Amino acid sequence: MTTPGRGLHGHVLESLGPAITAGEYPPGSVLRTDELAQRFEVSRSVMREAVRVLESMHLVESRRRVGVTVLPTSEWNVYDPQVIRWRLAGADRPRQLRSLTVLRSAVEPVAAGLAAEHATAEECAELTECALGMVASSRGHQLEKYLFHDVAFHRVILNASRNEMFARLGDVVAEVLAGRTRHQVMFWDPDPAAVTLHVKVAEAVRERDAARAEELTREIAVGALQELDILAP
Amino acid sequence: MTTPGRGLHGHVLESLGPAITAGEYPPGSVLRTDELAQRFEVSRSVMREAVRVLESMHLVESRRRVGVTVLPTSEWNVYDPQVIRWRLAGADRPRQLRSLTVLRSAVEPVAAGLAAEHATAEECAELTECALGMVASSRGHQLEKYLFHDVAFHRVILNASRNEMFARLGDVVAEVLAGRTRHQVMFWDPDPAAVTLHVKVAEAVRERDAARAEELTREIAVGALQELDILAP
DNA sequence: TGCGGAGAAAAAGTCAGACCTTTATGGCGC
């Protein structure tokens, strides 16, 4: 997605990171830099750089005379896009999808409300275009195309909210939607009700109706939660 | 707070990180590892580790033959607690406080609703205790004591939501509350209405009334937004 | 004049080895 494994240390990270987030080394496990360097056939300096990055993500802690200790999940920087990607690729993908979807359900309605207040004419147009694209691809097994427009739609909303923290969740939402499409229950065409809601959100934003945009987005969120059985039906 | 500057590379980071997030090196600026190493009087290996960490936060990008380029704000990992701390310590503290408060206003009501569903008896007790502590310290210039209970209250809520992403915002909320108390408009005693609302949230959670907990927390959020002039009065 | 390729230079990337610093631990004496 964003950063492929640039450099040797990046390559090491792409192997170690997923292993740690997948729980292959349980919290408390102790690794030794030298041993890791040997295992990955890189120099100590390269391995040290990799460990530093893992440490900055709070996945591990390096202490003298002890080694590199794997930290408990509660310490991890779970908002780090890299960490999110690693976890979504691993075994607890379902758990992760749930957590992230709940986060979306909290953030996106508020973001939509703000978007209604701040969206430029251009953004309104983009939004409508995305919604129409979703409608067009909502039938006949065009899941990939639908996903594309869906992601674009939510990105525009988050960016138009003019809130930096919201905007940076665009990648997260993209990952969640992609995960849902490719590994979840969307074997058939998307729920027509959801498609309609997106069109209505685009309308509400265009009409600067913040309350309505928020409420409609909340309905979309409820749908997403139900898909994952987080809410009672 | 969490990680003081452990090791030489940590020391370098605590100087370079704030400088970059403060915009001292505008996006596009190019730094050279060797020059930085000289400036900070550390070896290249140490400087390389520091740069790796900055790179993992997407504050900079390192490219051969070019150097270490400062990335635009839109690329930064703004959820990284370290980055948040650096920015809160710098010049755009007010902007940052606004962004984070809006985030809080989206997340905390939902978290409170979930907390009402999932809180253990022990957590309910803690919550009540915090609320009472807030009441007790809400008069007579006991701002530090009030802050302590306030932070604890919101931490319990976020943890009791049983959502990992929400729980990890505990530190962020703590920073925001601390920032508000120490650098913002709270020269006098806190708003009695806010104190009352906290007590009521604790009640609602104890009574497992998710909707009420959510609504009350939303009112607290509105108050916080008004304090920063984000909402019309 | 403009363009494409060869070459040079600049900067990061990698490595190996030596040495320093901290700290857990185990043994020794009290």
Added chain:
DNA sequence: GCGCCATAAAGGTCTGACTTTTTCTCCGCA
């Protein structure tokens, strides 16, 4: 049984040499 000290194990730091990639420049040719 308790506390102190020596020891060793691991990460931390530094240095210098070498490699690799990439960009810039300059030259020759069309």
